[in-house]
Amino acid sequence: MIDFRSGLRLWAVLLLTVGVAVTLGAVPAAASPAEAVVALGDSTASGEGAGDYEAGTRGEAGNWCHRSPAAYVHRSGLAPVTVNLACSGADTAAVRLDAGRGSQAARLAAAARAHRVTTVTLQVGSNDDVALTTVLTGCIRAFLDPRQGPCGEAAAATWPARLAATVPKVEATVADIRSAMRDAGYADDGYVLVLLSYASPVTERMGRFHSTRGCPYHRADAGWARTVALPELSAALAGVAARAGARFLDLSRATEGREACSRDDPSAEWQRRLTVAPEALRHGGPGMAMVQESFHPNAAGHAAIGGCLRQFVRSGAPSAACLPTADGPLQPVAGLSPGRPGPAAAS
Numbered sequence: 331m332i333d334f335r336s337g338l339r340l341w342a343v344l345l346l347t348v349g350v351a352v353t354l355g356a357v358p359a360a361a362s363p364a365e366a367v368v369a370l371g372d373s374t375a376s377g378e379g380a381g382d383y384e385a386g387t388r389g390e391a392g393n394w395c396h397r398s399p400a401a402y403v404h405r406s407g408l409a410p411v412t413v414n415l416a417c418s419g420a421d422t423a424a425v426r427l428d429a430g431r432g433s434q435a436a437r438l439a440a441a442a443r444a445h446r447v448t449t450v451t452l453q454v455g456s457n458d459d460v461a462l463t464t465v466l467t468g469c470i471r472a473f474l475d476p477r478q479g480p481c482g483e484a485a486a487a488t489w490p491a492r493l494a495a496t497v498p499k500v501e502a503t504v505a506d507i508r509s510a511m512r513d514a515g516y517a518d519d520g521y522v523l524v525l526l527s528y529a530s531p532v533t534e535r536m537g538r539f540h541s542t543r544g545c546p547y548h549r550a551d552a553g554w555a556r557t558v559a560l561p562e563l564s565a566a567l568a569g570v571a572a573r574a575g576a577r578f579l580d581l582s583r584a585t586e587g588r589e590a591c592s593r594d595d596p597s598a599e600w601q602r603r604l605t606v607a608p609e610a611l612r613h614g615g616p617g618m619a620m621v622q623e624s625f626h627p628n629a630a631g632h633a634a635i636g637g638c639l640r641q642f643v644r645s646g647a648p649s650a651a652c653l654p655t656a657d658g659p660l661q662p663v664a665g666l667s668p669g670r671p672g673p674a675a676a677s
Contacts, residue, residue: 366411366445369403370425370434370507371453374528375416377401379602379626387417394418394619400629405636408449408643413441418622421457422499427506435503435510442514449643450511452576453526454503459495460563462528466625469551473541482554489559493566500525500567504574518575522643525571527564529581529635530556531601531625533589544603545591556589568649579642580651584660585631600631634660 369375377383377398387395395417398404404412415434417424425434441447456462465485472481504525508518534553536545545552564582571578588600596603605623627635638652638660650662 363444363446364411365409366413366441366447367403367406367409367449367451368413368438368441368447369401369416369451369453370438371416371451371526372420372455372457373416373418373622373626374456375401375403375451375453375526376414376418376420377404377416377632378418379605379623380629380632381623389619394622395420396622398629398632400632402627402632402636402639403451405633406449406640406643407636408640411445413445415441416453419457420454422454422503425452425454425503425506427510435506438507439510439514442511442516447511447514447516447521449522449524450507451524451526451639452504452507453528455496455500455563455567456528458499460489460492462559462563465559466531466555469548469555470546472551473546473548480548480550480554482548482551482558485551486554486558489562493562497566497570500570501574504570504576508574523576524579524639524643525567525574525576526579526639527567527581528560529584529601529627529631530560531585531590532556533586533592536591537594540591543591544596544605546604571649577642577647578649579639579662580649581635582651584635584638584652584654585627586654588631588654590625597630600627600634602626602628634658638662 373396376395377400378396380398380400382398382400384397384399387393387397397414397416401414403414406412415437417434420434423429427433427435430436438450468485469481472478504523507523511521532545532547532552533556534549536549536552537543560582564580568578568580585600588598590599590601590603593599602623602625605621607620607623635652642650642662645662645664647662647664650664652660653663655661
């Protein structure tokens with residue numbers, strides 16, 4: 331006799347086996363984390379001056395980070411995901427791990443776990459002992475007060491000491507970034523770390539009536555900032571990068587010929603002139619919040635820097651300087667040591 335019950339049981343087992351196999355085969359492989367580039371640092375990295383700031387960074391609850399969707403990290407094209415952790419006014423202490431779970435380095439580690447971070451950019455130091463904003467503001471006061479002469483001579487006397495005090499703080503910040511990435515499971519050679527310097531916002535080659543057009547500076551002071559202060563800061567940061575094994579992008583001449591008040595048409599410039607934003611009062615902003623966009627790269631400047639950053643990272647060069655070309659775009663030029671630029675470009 332044929333045992334139909336045994337046959338049915340056999341068919342059931344076979345069907346169940348096939349079903350499980352089909353089901354298992356239908357499970358998709360786990361998706362790889364998306365590649366990301368992350369920006370850390372202060373106002374220049376956050377996009378201060380580029381406008382259209384992210385909600386929550388426009389003074390709400392005292393947050394004046396001014397992170398802009400036009401910031402260079404978002405214009406770099408280096409990865410499908412761009413993460414901007416920089417904050418206007420940040421110093422090295424705000425980036426370092428010692429600042430706690432809310433520090434930029436700690437948030438970098440969280441981003442590195444959620445994504446596959448391929449590039450980290452760091453632009454910091456201007457709000458530490460060099461106090462670049464304070465120096466430039468002092469030069470404005472010197473221009474407005476006829477009892478004072480140009481500020482460059484007084485600023486130059488303390489500038490070397492300011493640089494010397496800033497350098498170890500930036501070095502410690504780079505070390506914390508390395509630690510944060512190691513904690514997230516990355517080897518030091520598993521991503522690109524780029525340290526960037528700063529572009530001069532002003533030039534001695536300002537147009538006529540520059541003080542009434544948004545650049546209340548003595549030409550001598552603007553010349554000192556462009557040819558001495560920013561190049562020397564860049565050289566100091568280049569030394570940090572070399573000692574820390576990071577790559578270095580020199581921006582000290584990135585906006586040359588397009589600084590504030592260098593053109594008759596402000597829209598052709600890459601740096602903001604003195605800018606007053608009354609809307610800062612809506613969030614109870616202090617006086618400085620109304621003018622904090624001043625003398626920062628605008629959206630066009632960030633686009634140019636982003637393009638230069640992209641070319642530099644992809645080139646594999648350990649260091650380069652972003653220099654303007656005749657037709658406008660910035661080009662990373664490798665092999666240049668940060669130094670004092672020559673005469674200002676004609677406007």
